[in-house]
Amino acid sequence: MDIPRIHTIRESEHRIHNPFTPTKLARLGEVLRLTPGTTALDLGSGSGEMLCTWARDHGLTGTGVDLSPLFTQQARARAVELGVADRVRFIHGDAAGYVSSDGPVDLAACVGATWIGGGVAGTVELLAKSLRPGGIMLIGEPFWHRTPPDQQTAELCDATSPSDFLLLPELLAGFGDLGYDVVQMVLADQDSWDRYQAGHWFTMRTWLDTHPDDEMFAEVRAELSADPARYAQYTREYVGWGVFALRQR
Numbered sequence: 001m002d003i004p005r006i007h008t009i010r011e012s013e014h015r016i017h018n019p020f021t022p023t024k025l026a027r028l029g030e031v032l033r034l035t036p037g038t039t040a041l042d043l044g045s046g047s048g049e050m051l052c053t054w055a056r057d058h059g060l061t062g063t064g065v066d067l068s069p070l071f072t073q074q075a076r077a078r079a080v081e082l083g084v085a086d087r088v089r090f091i092h093g094d095a096a097g098y099v100s101s102d103g104p105v106d107l108a109a110c111v112g113a114t115w116i117g118g119g120v121a122g123t124v125e126l127l128a129k130s131l132r133p134g135g136i137m138l139i140g141e142p143f144w145h146r147t148p149p150d151q152q153t154a155e156l157c158d159a160t161s162p163s164d165f166l167l168l169p170e171l172l173a174g175f176g177d178l179g180y181d182v183v184q185m186v187l188a189d190q191d192s193w194d195r196y197q198a199g200h201w202f203t204m205r206t207w208l209d210t211h212p213d214d215e216m217f218a219e220v221r222a223e224l225s226a227d228p229a230r231y232a233q234y235t236r237e238y239v240g241w242g243v244f245a246l247r248q249r
């Protein structure tokens with residue numbers, strides 16, 4: 001079980017696989033008012049930076065589930081590096097339908113991987129099965145700064161269609177429609193987007209230099225040539241991203 005290889009090629013050096021900087025991830029941990037011993041489940045935990053740093057900074061304990069063997073292995077190594085391997089564990093597997101095996105947790109998260117539950121509503125429903133009453137749910141999700149005028153523009157923003165995402169007010173109101181209060185949010189900004197996206201370019205260039213005979217060379221070469229200008233014209237202008245903390249009404 002693995003994710004498409006192109007993601008691994010682009011993001012092997014990313015600790016955070018989203019348009020968030022370490023500062024923003026730390027800010028999110030602070031504003032959630034976490035107390036030592038808080039239990040967490042993270043679906044699509046990537047390289048584990050959220051659970052590992054919050055275990056270090058806030059005494060959280062938790063489990064992450066991710067489909068990428070590489071990211072899962074990096075998450076386990078990060079836990080050892082930060083001295084929190086006794087507090088966090090990372091499971092390699094499909095998180096679709098995953099419910100906490102240790103009983104309800106205080107914090108249930110899916111940050112930038114809501115396809116796991118078939119979209120925001122399905123992911124909220126899935127996470128709710130692992131969350132204790134009164135617990136906090138975290139959803140990381142893109143939104144439109146402005147709606148793309150047509151299908152082609154949406155695709156150039158890495159979406160499949162303009163209906164993939166909502167405007168921020170619509171996304172926030174939608175959480176209410178699902179029966180949840182939004183109690184915190186931390187949003188990406190252009191610098192945190194640039195760190196995420198430009199990190200791909202650096203990693204892809206290094207990969208190209210060291211994989212001249214790889215079957216994916218031409219694809220990665222073409223992407224690196226086109227992506228900076230595409231990103232500046234489209235994703236950077238149209239796509240927002242944030243993590244939203246929810247509590248059931």
Ligand code: SAH
Nearest residue numbers: 016017044045046066067068094095111113
């Ligand atoms: N939350 C992490 C990773 C976000 S990127 C962070 O913010 O850094 C999306 C992640 O979802 C990737 O790590 C990818 O491997 C994982 N993923 C994709 N499909 C998945 C699935 N069906 N089950 C579990 N993880 C999945």
